[in-house]
Amino acid sequence: MAKIPVQFRLNGTDRAAFVDAPETLLNTLRRSLGDFAPKYGCGQGACGVCTVLIDGEPHLSCLTLSIACEGRQVETASGMASGPELHPLQAQFMEHFAAQCGFCTPGMLTAARSLLDKNPNPTRDEVIEAISGNICRCTGYEPIVAAILAAAGSPGLRRA
Amino acid sequence: MLDVRSCATLSEAAGILSGDRQAVLIGGGTLVMRDVNEGRLTEGTLLHVTDPAFRRIEAGGGRIELGAGVTMGMILANRELAFLHPAARAIGGPAVRNMASVGGNLFAPAPYGDFTVALLALDAQVVVQAGFGSGRATPLEEFLAARERSGSALVTSVQLSRPANPGDFHFRKISRVKPKGISVLSIAAHLPLTGGRVAQARLAYGAMAPTPIRARGVERALEGKSLDAGAIQAAKQAALEGCRPATDAIASEWYRREVLPVHLGRLLAGNSR
Ligand SMILES: Cc1cc2nc3c(=O)[nH]c(=O)nc-3n(C[C@H](O)[C@H](O)[C@H](O)COP(=O)(O)OP(=O)(O)OC[C@H]3O[C@@H](n4cnc5c(N)ncnc54)[C@H](O)[C@@H]3O)c2cc1C
Ligand code: FES
Ligand code: FES
Numbered sequence: 540m541a542k543i544p545v546q547f548r549l550n551g552t553d554r555a556a557f558v559d560a561p562e563t564l565l566n567t568l569r570r571s572l573g574d575f576a577p578k579y580g581c582g583q584g585a586c587g588v589c590t591v592l593i594d595g596e597p598h599l600s601c602l603t604l605s606i607a608c609e610g611r612q613v614e615t616a617s618g619m620a621s622g623p624e625l626h627p628l629q630a631q632f633m634e635h636f637a638a639q640c641g642f643c644t645p646g647m648l649t650a651a652r653s654l655l656d657k658n659p660n661p662t663r664d665e666v667i668e669a670i671s672g673n674i675c676r677c678t679g680y681e682p683i684v685a686a687i688l689a690a691a692g693s694p695g696l697r698r699a
Numbered sequence: 700m701l702d703v704r705s706c707a708t709l710s711e712a713a714g715i716l717s718g719d720r721q722a723v724l725i726g727g728g729t730l731v732m733r734d735v736n737e738g739r740l741t742e743g744t745l746l747h748v749t750d751p752a753f754r755r756i757e758a759g760g761g762r763i764e765l766g767a768g769v770t771m772g773m774i775l776a777n778r779e780l781a782f783l784h785p786a787a788r789a790i791g792g793p794a795v796r797n798m799a800s801v802g803g804n805l806f807a808p809a810p811y812g813d814f815t816v817a818l819l820a821l822d823a824q825v826v827v828q829a830g831f832g833s834g835r836a837t838p839l840e841e842f843l844a845a846r847e848r849s850g851s852a853l854v855t856s857v858q859l860s861r862p863a864n865p866g867d868f869h870f871r872k873i874s875r876v877k878p879k880g881i882s883v884l885s886i887a888a889h890l891p892l893t894g895g896r897v898a899q900a901r902l903a904y905g906a907m908a909p910t911p912i913r914a915r916g917v918e919r920a921l922e923g924k925s926l927d928a929g930a931i932q933a934a935k936q937a938a939l940e941g942c943r944p945a946t947d948a949i950a951s952e953w954y955r956r957e958v959l960p961v962h963l964g965r966l967l968a969g970n971s972r
Binding site for chain 2: 543560561563582583584587590593596597598599601602603604606607650653667668669670671672673
């Protein structure tokens, strides 16, 4: 099958790939662009580990056609740190032991980032709502919610 | 082999859909792409519409038109559509809502289709375009009855009237997992009052039949009544008319039949849960 060229901005850098027609963004990110932060969990939209931001809004990359991302902004957990400096969410996830196996973490960080970008001081219910599409099999969610609430209050948030 | 075609206009997409039995329109893809990932959809052409009209919202006046490609996220971002927010918010988590389209929801099998339940209680019309030419508006209820056969036609938009009093419109999704579990059932009701009495009641259910359905028995029971205990009791008694719920992973048929009248009663009594 002929490959189709697609270009989009990934974590602030212009990237291009040749994709199969029905290829998902998740496969393009992992197989062609070397971004392994978004994971393949269910392929069904149910677990949220593949969550990325497209034009600033959370989307499931396992259900998104790569060619539909032409010219758009795609952001993953890989782009959250600036150099060696962690994003406040990443720092608070470590601080609060909000990851065990870590499989859900990139999707959780992305979903949480989208919330804090729009609403820097969310309530606990708003945090729960924001990560309601993301399943964690390990932590019981409490440390994750605590980490996100802590990051919300952190002075580094605005800068990030 | 599975191919993808981008369509710059709605009529291009409608033309391909009518002429090619193996063409599948992709709205947000939340259901179509599952089939691709699972290997259930391996042949044919996915049609991806880039026409801006597909995602247009006209909500300024009394007549509202939502392009079929409008997502739940776009509805939630629109203040003029506040009365539809509870129904849009009922669908999946935030990422699903940024993808799930109004058009796709019309085709979502039970127990999905929660947004369509709201549209049904608002007497919405579905604009269907088969082949080139302009679209035809069909009452949503008729569209749903023929849904399995409307496979090859493009839905371009849905049209509805803004409720004169948004407070007369109620939507409730009953699920076991909060905040984003799949529906045990959903209920939408539009209960305009004239002189304290219900006039032109519209009620609809999701997950109580293979497609969202109107609750005609309840509509009859409430017509011309004030919403007092007697009317609510009569509505509960008529609640199950026409229902054919399924047993699935979320709930059994028995359970759905048991809890529907309870939740209907609470909705009509104005209880918050
Ligand atoms: C994790 C998860 C949770 C979900 N939770 C809910 C929920 O709580 N409630 C609920 O109602 N749904 C839910 N859904 C189902 C689904 O996301 C929604 O019903 C959604 O509105 C479907 O829209 P879509 O655009 O993504 O559909 P798609 O997958 O793009 O399309 C679905 C079907 O409709 C056809 N179609 C789409 N648009 C058109 C059109 N304009 N004209 C003709 N045919 C068209 C497609 O060809 C396909 O057959 C959930 C899905 C997931 C993955
Ligand atoms: S892998 Fe995309 S939601 Fe599970
Ligand atoms: S830390 Fe293991 S799934 Fe969340």
